[in-house]
Amino acid sequence: MSKFRKKGNKSQPAVNTAALPDIVFMLLFFFMVTTTMRETTLKVKVVTPKATEVEKLERKSLVSYIYIGEPIKSLQASFGTAPRIQLNDAFATKEDLFQFVEMEKDKRDEAERNLVTWSLKVDQKTKMGIVTEVKQELRKVNALKINYSTKKTDKILD
Amino acid sequence: MAKREISEINAGSMADIAFLLLIFFLVTTTMDTDTGLIRKLPPPPEDNPEDIDVKQRNIFEVLVNANDQLLVEGEYIQVSELRAKAKEFIKGDKNNPDMPEFKVEDVPVFGPMEVSKQIVSLQNDNGTSYEMYIKVQNELIGAYSELRNELANQKFGKSYDELVAQSESSELIGQQLDAIKAIYPQRISEAEPKKIGGAK
Numbered sequence: 001m002s003k004f005r006k007k008g009n010k011s012q013p014a015v016n017t018a019a020l021p022d023i024v025f026m027l028l029f030f031f032m033v034t035t036t037m038r039e040t041t042l043k044v045k046v047v048t049p050k051a052t053e054v055e056k057l058e059r060k061s062l063v064s065y066i067y068i069g070e071p072i073k074s075l076q077a078s079f080g081t082a083p084r085i086q087l088n089d090a091f092a093t094k095e096d097l098f099q100f101v102e103m104e105k106d107k108r109d110e111a112e113r114n115l116v117t118w119s120l121k122v123d124q125k126t127k128m129g130i131v132t133e134v135k136q137e138l139r140k141v142n143a144l145k146i147n148y149s150t151k152k153t154d155k156i157l158d
Numbered sequence: 159m160a161k162r163e164i165s166e167i168n169a170g171s172m173a174d175i176a177f178l179l180l181i182f183f184l185v186t187t188t189m190d191t192d193t194g195l196i197r198k199l200p201p202p203p204e205d206n207p208e209d210i211d212v213k214q215r216n217i218f219e220v221l222v223n224a225n226d227q228l229l230v231e232g233e234y235i236q237v238s239e240l241r242a243k244a245k246e247f248i249k250g251d252k253n254n255p256d257m258p259e260f261k262v263e264d265v266p267v268f269g270p271m272e273v274s275k276q277i278v279s280l281q282n283d284n285g286t287s288y289e290m291y292i293k294v295q296n297e298l299i300g301a302y303s304e305l306r307n308e309l310a311n312q313k314f315g316k317s318y319d320e321l322v323a324q325s326e327s328s329e330l331i332g333q334q335l336d337a338i339k340a341i342y343p344q345r346i347s348e349a350e351p352k353k354i355g356g357a358k
Binding site: 017018020021024025027028031032034035036037038048049051052053054055056057060063117119122123124125126127128129131132135138139140142143144145146147148149150151152 | 169170172173175176177179180183184186187188189192193194195196197198199200201202203282283284285286287288289291292293295296299300303
């Protein structure tokens with residue numbers, strides 16, 4: 001007699017999946033709480049350098065971003081590979097920074113306008129020339145609190 | 159009237175809906191926390207700037223060229239050596255005529271105290287890579303924070319970060335923090351960049 005004969009017509013009871021929605025909702029809420037919405041679509045490739053002395057940026061609502069890097073692959077055909085500045089969703093030149101700063105300041109409450117941090121997200125391969133130009137422009141419009149966006153690391157390699 | 163049996167709502171597709179929402183959030187949001195080196199730019203230059211004379215011995219000169227090479231106080235060194243050199247300079251030595259001068263200043267908690275007149279001057283080329291620039295900045299900031307940490311541990315038995323964290327809740331700790339900052343003020347001055355050497 002075979003031990004593996006079919007056990008008649010008894011069907012296996014289905015796995016109870018009643019708790020599955022609960023699990024998924026839990027995951028959903030976790031992600032909703034811990035993440036933030038993407039605000040801009042990056043048009044430049046930015047790999048920020050690493051540093052050890054980083055500080056966390058408090059109050060995200062008071063941070064405005066300036067991206068500098070070479071255009072992403074799909075845009076290189078029309079824009080080339082020279083590093084560019086991106087403000088909000090579009091490429092910009094350093095002359096546009098003045099307007100950008102004013103607009104970003106207008107978005108905030110009057111009392112907080114001088115507390116805005118300007119976060120420079122710059123690709124690590126970029127040359128300092130363009131970064132310095134941006135910094136000089138920021139100085140001219142009195143946007144002095146800046147942050148060089150970097151990733152935290154424990155050890156700097158030469 | 160006979161009790162009518164209420165049929166259960168079919169919740170079988172609830173999981174699908176929840177998954178859909180989950181995937182939507184996964185795609186549209188980012189998780190990266192923002193970290194970085196916080197710096198303050200100097201205010202815009204005045205029309206006719208006055209030349210401020212700073213003695214050579216008070217300046218710690220850091221030059222970075224277009225090939226990402228580092229020249230510190232006239233000596234070619236590696237980034238890994240920068241922190242120790244900067245610390246030595248910022249700490250100072252009263253008996254060494256090449257090290258920065260000391261000036262008596264009113265420091266909270268400690269009263270009048272001799273404080274070094276050190277200034278770190280950083281100059282980079284337009285061709286310097288951003289990565290190198292951040293490395294150098296990082297080492298200089300690191301030198302200051304290590305010195306502050308050592309002083310805080312020695313005087314108050316707390317690390318500098320602890321002082322910062324607790325300064326809001328206690329006035330005394332706030333003053334202690336100010337004292338540490340007054341003894342080792344972070345003076346990193348960035349000279350106007352030069353356009354020499356290397357392609358743009």
